[in-house]
Amino acid sequence: MEINSEAIEKILGTSFKNKNLLVEAFTHSSYANEHKVHSNERLEFLGDSVLGLIITKKIYSTTKFKEGDLSKLRALIVSETPLSEVVDNLKIEEYMLKGKGESKNTVSSKAIKCDLFEAIVGAIYLDKGYEETERFVLEKLKGILSSALKLKDFEDEKTRLQELLPKDKIVYSSIKKGEENNPYYVSSVIINGKVCGRGQASNKRTSERLAAKQALDSVKSK
Numbered sequence: 001m002e003i004n005s006e007a008i009e010k011i012l013g014t015s016f017k018n019k020n021l022l023v024e025a026f027t028h029s030s031y032a033n034e035h036k037v038h039s040n041e042r043l044e045f046l047g048d049s050v051l052g053l054i055i056t057k058k059i060y061s062t063t064k065f066k067e068g069d070l071s072k073l074r075a076l077i078v079s080e081t082p083l084s085e086v087v088d089n090l091k092i093e094e095y096m097l098k099g100k101g102e103s104k105n106t107v108s109s110k111a112i113k114c115d116l117f118e119a120i121v122g123a124i125y126l127d128k129g130y131e132e133t134e135r136f137v138l139e140k141l142k143g144i145l146s147s148a149l150k151l152k153d154f155e156d157e158k159t160r161l162q163e164l165l166p167k168d169k170i171v172y173s174s175i176k177k178g179e180e181n182n183p184y185y186v187s188s189v190i191i192n193g194k195v196c197g198r199g200q201a202s203n204k205r206t207s208e209r210l211a212a213k214q215a216l217d218s219v220k221s222k
Helices: 004-011 019-025 029-035 043-061 065-078 082-088 110-129 130-140 144-149 157-164 204-221
Strands: 172-179 182-191 194-199
Touching: 004 019, 004 043, 019 043, 019 110, 043 065, 043 110, 043 130, 043 194, 065 144, 082 110, 082 144, 082 204, 110 130, 130 144, 130 157, 144 204, 157 204, 182 204, 194 204
Parallel strands: none
Antiparallel strands: 172 182, 182 194
């Protein structure tokens, strides 16, 4: 069982003392079942908790939000879509060890990518401890944190806009821009053929939410 540890460590910006942890983090359950080895599921379980603690500590110390909004903000940051986008931007999913069936899928699901990121967090925590894991997480999620903290209302603006205008045709258009290793998205919400809101963020989901929020503010002001 081999992976390109050196290439992965270079992308992640950290080196492992215990290379077996790195291998395990990149081992999908389909491969583990075929080869009778450990999958990344236990590391993903651990990483999920460590990631939650790091983000909780960060948003607690940098915002004045109440408990309910803190919970919503944390859920937004550590959800499947933004974490899978981090994996996409790092281009590390291609290094995963997968079984024959799963390998046929040229693009992994968001859930698999999200689990991979959480498994990496768990592996770094076991290999290097909390402080190094915190540094890694805050660095890789810097853009997501910055975008999420711009939101003042953590309900889904896209859903609220659709509920407010149930008979209107609402379409979202997003363009990926920026450097390869530091991309961002510019999104527009188009209502009945007219651009009614724009947003920009490090991930597509947040940029669309910001666009929807601008459209909502515009509609409500009329």
